[in-house]
Amino acid sequence: MTAPSDVAAGDVAPLPISSALGTRNLPAAERAAADLLIALGVDLDDESRSKTPGRMARAFDELLTPRRFDLTTFPNDEGYQQLVIEREIGFTSLCEHHFLPFTGHAYVAYLPGERILGLSKLARVVELFAHKPQVQERLTQQVADWLNQHLHPKGVGVVLVAEHLCMTLRGARATGSSTVTSALHGLLLNDARAREEFFSLANIHA
Numbered sequence: 001m002t003a004p005s006d007v008a009a010g011d012v013a014p015l016p017i018s019s020a021l022g023t024r025n026l027p028a029a030e031r032a033a034a035d036l037l038i039a040l041g042v043d044l045d046d047e048s049r050s051k052t053p054g055r056m057a058r059a060f061d062e063l064l065t066p067r068r069f070d071l072t073t074f075p076n077d078e079g080y081q082q083l084v085i086e087r088e089i090g091f092t093s094l095c096e097h098h099f100l101p102f103t104g105h106a107y108v109a110y111l112p113g114e115r116i117l118g119l120s121k122l123a124r125v126v127e128l129f130a131h132k133p134q135v136q137e138r139l140t141q142q143v144a145d146w147l148n149q150h151l152h153p154k155g156v157g158v159v160l161v162a163e164h165l166c167m168t169l170r171g172a173r174a175t176g177s178s179t180v181t182s183a184l185h186g187l188l189l190n191d192a193r194a195r196e197e198f199f200s201l202a203n204i205h206a
């Protein structure tokens with residue numbers, strides 16, 4: 001892994017993705033999905049439902065596979081010293097307790113140091129960590145830690161606002177509820193003014 005500070009203007013560094021998942025076997029997943037549905041009393045002997053186990057296997061495969069991307073950074077030639085914030089980045093993740101989706105929006109910000117980041121990468125890093133079995137707290141922290149480690153900015157702020165289907169559709173059935181988590185690094189953690197500016201500009205819709 002090449003650190004952004006070692007990458008020339010416009011250059012890209014390949015990112016290895018650690019999925020924290022074992023080997024994937026889609027035919028076995030399809031068989032298991034069929035077993036699960038049949039055990040739940042679902043009749044698969046029907047044209048509309050006969051291919052559902054395969055669809056389920058492929059759907060989870062997609063939700064557990066982040067797309068690869070290159071880390072593109074540029075020199076901060078103008079010495080830009082204010083916050084860069086990407087607001088309302090839609091994301092979907094999988095709650096590792098019930099394996100139901102949780103979906104929402106991420107607000108991702110950094111205070112640039114020597115380099116600035118290609119804007120799209122603020123969204124791509126959310127997907128990188130969202131497409132695996134997660135809890136929201138860990139997802140939030142991993143996005144913030146990744147930016148801090150790879151961009152070496154003066155500060156990082158991440159807020160996630162999400163609906164957990166395990167909590168709104170079943171169980172507590174807390175319809176309309178959302179979960180808000182945050183992770184801060186550097187000046188956004190330690191400087192009250194920078195932190196206030198982040199929350200003010202992010203204008204988070206919780």
Ligand SMILES: Nc1nc2c(ncn2[C@@H]2O[C@H](COP(=O)(O)OP(=O)(O)OP(=O)(O)O)[C@@H](O)[C@H]2O)c(=O)[nH]1
Nearest residue numbers: 095096097098134135136137164166167170171172
């Ligand atoms: N901290 C945290 N908890 C989560 C997250 N997603 C789901 N949970 C919770 O994980 C817990 C699992 O609790 P259990 O009591 O084992 O599961 P359960 O019997 O299905 O609980 P209920 O959801 O209350 O019906 C629940 O309280 C969920 O709301 C998350 O991202 N972070």
Ligand SMILES: [Zn+2]
Nearest residue numbers: 095097098166
């Ligand atoms: Zn859950």
